[in-house]
Amino acid sequence: MADDPEEGMLSWDESVFRDEHVFEIDYVPETFKHREGQTQSLTYALRPAVRGSRPLNVMVRGPPGTGKTTAIQKLFDEVGAQTSDVRTIRVNCQVNATRYSVFSRLFEGTFDYEPPSSGISFKKLFGQIAEKLVEEDKVLVVALDDINYLFYENEASDTLYSLLRAHEEYPGAKIGVVVVSSDPALDVIDELDSRVQSVFRPEDVYFPVYDQPEIADILDERVKRGFNDGVIGRDTLEYVADLTADSGDLRVGIDLLRRAGLNAEMRASRTVERQDVEQAFEKSKYINLSRSLSGLTDTERTLLEVIAHHDGEQAGDVYEAFHEETELGYTRYSEIVNKLDQLGLIDADYAEVDGRGRSRSLSLSYEKDAVLERLE
Template sequence: MGIEDILLHDETIFKNINAFDPDYLPENYKYRDSQMEALAICIRPALKKGRPVNAVVLGSCATGKTTAIKKIFEMVERNSEKVVCCYINCQLNTTRFGIFSQIYHRIFGHYPPETGVPFSRIYQKIMQHMVAENKALIVALDDVNYLFHSKNANKIFYDILRAHEAFNGARTGVFAILSDIEFRFALDKNVNSIFIPQEIIFQPYTREELFSILKERTKMGFYPEVISDEILEEIVDKTLESGDLRVGIDLLRVCGNLAESEASRSIDEQHLNEALKRTGPVSLSHTLNSLSENENNLLELIVNFKDENLTAGSLYELFQQKTNASYSSFNRTLDKLEFLRLIDTKFTGKGMRGNSRLIILRFSQDEINKCMVQP
């Protein structure tokens, strides 16, 4: 089949390829009824002209936390005009201005000017609008640990939760979402005294639940009989091994693309075997090829470090010798590598103020060295 034939070929095994996107919101959201009910209970007072109950939403990666928040926010806004729900990814927005720019955009439909307008005016406009419209504001801060890493958490929580002190009638709440379940955050006393959250736990999915979720996703994404239960069982096993539902969803997408490229009407064993070879290295190569020079330099230092216990402090010394970069530049680069899921960082409770971070490589040295672009 030529390139033009591929581009113009009408037949497809995908009923809805978007069903395999990482941010796809399934209509039939399973196994999280008790968590959704707990979130609804937190929101209910806001619907009755009271203040929402704050919450900490806890669970490891890909356990449905973000989907639950987005689904419940969707339901609230479909049924009431008295609550504004704002979801914010704190990996991408770690500053006070960044967080409130997202809130501003959610309320007014456009972002505030980046320069020339003081933060206080943006904050005032948000809160005055909420009071004038008699609306409550609920802000979901996903991966909230990034706000603590950047030392901005206390101020942001204070700004949101104590708005009623400066703006009479302001009704605000925070849902703090944590994927790093070992992370222990500490807020200042004057923030903690008003946060007092309800804790909502998302346990990892069982094997049966994973099978059911992925089966449902195949019904949404593929036409009937494209994938057998036997192949799906193998994908479930791989998903369970990884502990990440997104691995299974991505495998379904890649298998579908491989089958379609061969003009096959169904996914078979060879497509799965090929997908298993491709999903890790291909996406890893793509990520590594997109790195800047500084990001590459930092990753190389991590990959080639001989001791298992690499701390951020030790890494900064090596990075500074190699690039002469400032600590803030180092920190931004390290956060980017974590955001790209090349590394994990874990607070050890040691060092100054217990802020020492351990750096953990998510891939083997061999995998990264094979995919690294050679100069």
């Protein structure tokens, strides 16, 4: 069959993938390498909860895509397997960015149904969660994942304050908090009100970026589970790891593998080659941008679009264009500028302006077309 031109070609009902699901964002990996120290620290902090006492609070920090969420998911699964006396709830603060919304999520995690949509007061919401906890004599462990989003909305101190002082209002309520921040520029403790600082002394667990060999090792495992044998060679995998190591975000590597696989299939090839990876990288490198954009409100998206069309201009001039579209005032505008800056979507740098003193100029952190394309 050596001279069969069809040999090596993928037919329409074949796939390079053994299990495409392992490249999806909600996939929890079976093995979790290179995070032994962090996993141990987290386990140690939660151990008292398994014995029925209040656990140690923890602050988890590290750049995006370094395994923080996965570590917590795995830990919560393990706690769940050991005892039913601990209730673990992970709140995604990118989605639940206010105290009320965080507690709605806690209500849902407690009762298995959503709180009434007609709206009940925060006090009632909180009361029902805490009373149920005391009644069942359970320990509650709350993970506030991506807590940086609560800071951007100025809701972090109130939320933590309520959780940390719950036992004063509801004697017997045992709550531990794991806060997770993926914003390296945010000093969590420093940014909290002093009333919270005085009761929040968490254990610190840091997740550094993975280096190239670690990335290659972790991705190799995904490749084995996700692709059929021999689909991707070692050199190509090393290349994926090189590209991933530039940002250090493992999500880029996982997305690259999936897209490169799809590119290979598009060529009807049985193997993933360097060209498939190169082509995939044009999209995968923006995965963090897409994630940040998905959490923005309509108004925030509008401002980003306005900035894209006025890239590099002074804040005052950008405001005029923004105001024309939304009729919103300067205070709200400034708040959104700060949030976009904190999210790393724009750079808002102070610069001397002739005769006008210091003013901020606003510019996009990503290429204009990449941003506009994803805002559509």
